[in-house]
Amino acid sequence: MRKLAVDKLPAVCDELRKYIIDVLSERPGHLGASLGAVELTVALHYVFNTPDDRIVWDVGHQAYSHKILTGRREAFHTLRQFGGIGGFPHPEESAYDTFIAGHASNSISAALGMSTAFEIAGEGGRHVVAVIGDGAMTGGLAFEGINNASIDPNNLLIVLNDNDMSIDRNVGGMNRYLVDITTSQTYNHIRYEVYQRLLKLNLISEDRRENILRFNNSLKALINRQHNLFEGFSIRYFGPIDGHDVGDLVKKLGDIKDMKGPKLLHIKTKKGKGYKPAEQSATVWHAPGRFNKDTGQRLLPERTNEPQLYQDVFGHTLVELAEKDQRITGVTPAMPTGCSMTYMMKAFPDRAFDVGIAEGHAVTFSAGMAKEGMIPFCNIYSSFLQRAYDQVIHDAAILKLHVVLCLDRAGLVGEDGVTHHGAFDLAYLRPIPNVIISSPLNEIDLRNLMFTAYKTDRGPFVIRYPRGKGELRDWQNEMELLPVGRGRRLREGTDVAVVTIGPIGNVARQAIEAAAEEGISAAHYDMIYLKPIDAELLHEIGRRYSRIITVENGTVVGGLGTAVMEFMMEHGYTPRVQRIGIPDRFIEHGSIAELYNLCGMDAPHILEAIRSLVGQKGGQA
Structure with missing residues (x-):
């Protein structure tokens, strides 16, 4: 792409946008944010020498075109599928993904750390760009990063991708500020000319940068009759500019990339850009599921009398x-x-x-x-x-x-x-x-x-409680108290006690019923509360069973299973306890069914655990 003339880049953007729409219409993902960041992505990779130069995305769901440009076009149809590429940047997936980007507001801090590391290593010529957007500037960590960037030597570039949206519309004083902020063309022209003249005269040096910057800030406040928040942090501010004009983005990024000191380029973009339905309803089209790309009709599953989310x-x-x-x-x-x-x-x-x-x-x-x-x-x-x-x-x-x-x-x-x-x-x-x-x-x-x-x-x-639908169609009960610290026995049994908490207990119930068909008698206890945990119920389990299986939709390290083992040990019970839950590692993406199977948390794996435990030497206490 870098070999193309700048006037060819709009065609690249059009192709990227079309490809994203084509794939996501069949393979659901985050549509609106990535459509809005296409031109920015192309300009960044055109101007900067990635991956030696670093781009830190924040938030990560605006980076689909980044993935496509950086060697993952052929794999893009596997997006967010088990064994496929992830929905967010991750360094283990690509050298171009410089940092993890699943949530928000961490880009400035991480990018500042990278820039500082390059300075210490004598590699100050390498550039670092933090791309912060989709409401991430409302997070306090972003301001902690900005505050630090303003005092330590660095050449960090922050690109503020301002689309007035996160998933829902942005709120708060920062959003109002970004809406109201203006930059005078007269000021920009004067500042640029002043900067260029001082540069040619060798009057700008690192020890004078702060004085020049303060002069710029004062000049801007005089012309605009307002003070700029970012320049109040001694961070040079440029913009706002049209984030969908790829040629102008290339020019502006080229103009400022080698300027010394921290700087911020404020661009205005539209979430869902280039696909009318997504432009008109950004929240709905943030992650719309499957859709007809020609008509804009979302292909929602047929509504039946199903449980509620x-x-x-x-x-x-x-x-x-x-x-x-x-x-x-x-x-x-x-x-x-x-x-x-x-x-x-x-x-x-x-x-x-x-x-x-x-x-x-x-x-x-x-x-x-x-x-x-x-x-x-x-x-x-x-x-x-x-x-x-x-x-x-x-x-x-x-x-x-x-x-x-x-x-x-x-x-x-x-x-x-x-x-x-x-x-x-x-x-x-x-x-x-x-x-x-x-x-x-x-x-x-x-x-x-x-x-x-x-x-x-x-x-x-x-x-x-989990993502997704529950179990019941008739759920609007007359509400009642569930005594704090009290669980319940859902099923009697003699061979093994299965102890669960939360909706995954319904998965365990399927395994218990299957075990009964094989002649294995498993009791089922639903704890409801992890803290305070039901001591009376655990005493009953400890007295009656020498085999216990705990099941939880959480890490096995420190959760329900750990609590049950601690209780048994502290009270002199010596059962064999097998914990089922999320293993002690980070779990990749995939469907819930695939991940339950991967982690040994689905009904067949729980059934196998029951079989195995009952088959061990020993029996009912």
């Missing part, structure tokens, strides 16, 4: 609870559609809050409301709550605040892969004092746990 059960139930008590509020970090907080926002707009991509703030904001008597339901994807771990401990648990943490996408999530699997929440939350941890077997239990959490003021109350 867990997220929709959460959303409707939250509205029911909020109708009964005005203290109830809803909080989400930039995922109102993904977690179905949209129902609460429609019914009670003054009590529902999208705080942007800011998970730590979401928890502490919720804690502040709880401190003053509100009852916030803070909905965060399980893997994203990892970014708020300190806030859960310091700002919610220590004070025993009545914050309900609803963890959507808990466990294996499927095609989004390693950065999105909610593998660790059971393990990382269990050591925290004052925290109640629960998981429903089905939709009715989810509603009952939400009601119980609303009524229980003993500290943070965690409810984790």
Whole structure:
């Protein structure tokens, strides 16, 4: 591509865009963001010597054209499939993927680290570009990176891909600032001429750069009658410019790439660019599933009397609870559609809050409301709550605040892969004092746990549930309390006890029923609560069974299985315990069924574990 004349690049962009649409119409993925970043991707790879020069993507779902250009065109039809290429950049997949990019707001920090490493190694001629977009500037980590970039020597280039969208429309003061920001053409012309003249006269040196930059900032503030936030951080600002004019992008990137010191190029793009349906409805076409590329019709599965999505059960139930008590509020970090907080926002707009991509703030904001008597339901994807771990401990648990943490996408999530699997929440939350941890077997239990959490003021109350549909068609029950710390025996048995938590208990039930057909008698215990765990039930299991299998949709290190083994050891029971769950490694992308099979968590593997354990020497205690 670099051998082409610049005037040939629009044709490359057209081909890329068409190919993305062709493939994603049959192989679902993140459409809108990648269509909006085509020209930027082409310009970056045209101007910079990648992969020796580094491009750090943030967020990663805008990088499909990057994947196609960097040797993965033939494999692109395997996108997000088991054994195929991932939906996000990953260095293990390609040398052109310089950093992991599954969530948001980490690009500036990572890119600054790379730039600093090159400076220390005497390779300051290598360029590093952080491409931050899709609302990632609302994350606090981005500002920590900017603050650091402003004080340490580096030549970092930040490209702000501003499309006014993340998955839902961006919110907050940063979004309003980006909408309102202007750059005078007169100023740009004057600054460029001044810079070029000083450069030719050898009057710009590293020790004078700061003074020149401050002069530029003052000149700009005088002409525009406004102060630029980024230049307030001593980061040279350029833009905003049209992010769909590939020729101008090439020129601007070429002009500024060798300027010393940190700099930011602000480009304006349209999510879904080049495909009218995606341009008109960016949220719907963020990840639309299969669609007819010619008509723009989404090929949705035929609706039957199927179970609801867990997220929709959460959303409707939250509205029911909020109708009964005005203290109830809803909080989400930039995922109102993904977690179905949209129902609460429609019914009670003054009590529902999208705080942007800011998970730590979401928890502490919720804690502040709880401190003053509100009852916030803070909905965060399980893997994203990892970014708020300190806030859960310091700002919610220590004070025993009545914050309900609803963890959507808990466990294996499927095609989004390693950065999105909610593998660790059971393990990382269990050591925290004052925290109640629960998981429903089905939709009715989810509603009952939400009601119980609303009524229980003993500290943070965690409810984790998976992505996708539940088990039941009739789920709108009259809600009732599920006593905290109490599990239940679902099935009697004599040969082995199967102990589960959460919806994966339904998978275990299938294995238990299959074992019964083979003459193996397996008991089934649903713990409901990991913390406090039901000691009475565990004593019963310890007294009655010498063989125990634990099943959880989370890491086997530190979760339910570990808790059961700790209890048995501490109370003098000596059963053989086999733990089934997510292994102690990071799991790739694929369908849920494929990943359950990979991890030994599907019904056939659980059945085989039952057979194997019962076949061991020993028997009923």
